[in-house]
Amino acid sequence: MSVGHTQVTASAEPVVSCGGEHEDCGIREVLDRIGDKWSVLVIVELAQGVRRFRQLQRSVPGISQRMLTLTVRRLERDGLVNRTVYPTVPPQVEYELTPTGHSLTHLVKALADWSAAHREGIAASRRAWDAAHPDSGIR
Amino acid sequence: MSVGHTQVTASAEPVVSCGGEHEDCGIREVLDRIGDKWSVLVIVELAQGVRRFRQLQRSVPGISQRMLTLTVRRLERDGLVNRTVYPTVPPQVEYELTPTGHSLTHLVKALADWSAAHREGIAASRRAWDAAHPDSGIR
DNA sequence: CAGTATCCTTAATGATACTG
């Protein structure tokens, strides 16, 4: 794999660049989809199974009715979530992950794992940086 | 496939929930870090090797000087990037990924792979949804 | 070159009230 060259690029780095291009691989597309404030939290909850609207809202503390609606709508539009309406009264609507949505849970798990592994180090780095740069505006 | 039961949880889903809690695993922390518009693009570029400020800016088309500064500062604060200043004139500043920053490239690669695998399906889902919901406001 | 400092625009999210 590693061709002993000028640049070591550490041990086993994955090639993230797209064929020498400076191009954004599809990375931004995923982030535009799950990089918002609530999507992953909803996905994590739906990974447990089918959920109704209110149930979902209670499971994701802090989300407003409006944002939950927007979030599940967008996930539905992208084909990550299925929405099933039962014409009862009061109305009942169920949400569940599609196969594509489920495949995302692997990615989410990878994110969670990375976070768990580096959370402390990052927090420490921040404390150090903040101490070294009192009034920098950054935060 | 279908085990006539209450909850099937599909085939081999990773457990994303944190021990029965409704808690945000550290997922939001990672997303708060790389979910912004430019961080991953900068990381992808730095994954290729050491870069200077202007060089970085040229490699990430569209980024403003201000946003590049903010982005690298935040990455530095989090310990993902090292910043080295050479007191020459004109000034020369080099940026490179730290080991922690490098470890992120694996995650970024996973994101790129998932995106590549599902991009078409998602686009199709969107087209279908948009056709079925002409004036929905969602988009 | 590598930034800061300002000002401005827009997108994202939140709060609240109302409805089939």
Next chain:
DNA sequence: CAGTATCATTAAGGATACTG
């Protein structure tokens, strides 16, 4: 219950000018 409709608030990002 499961939304929609409005209005208000922030936060993110962009444009531009200036500096060691």
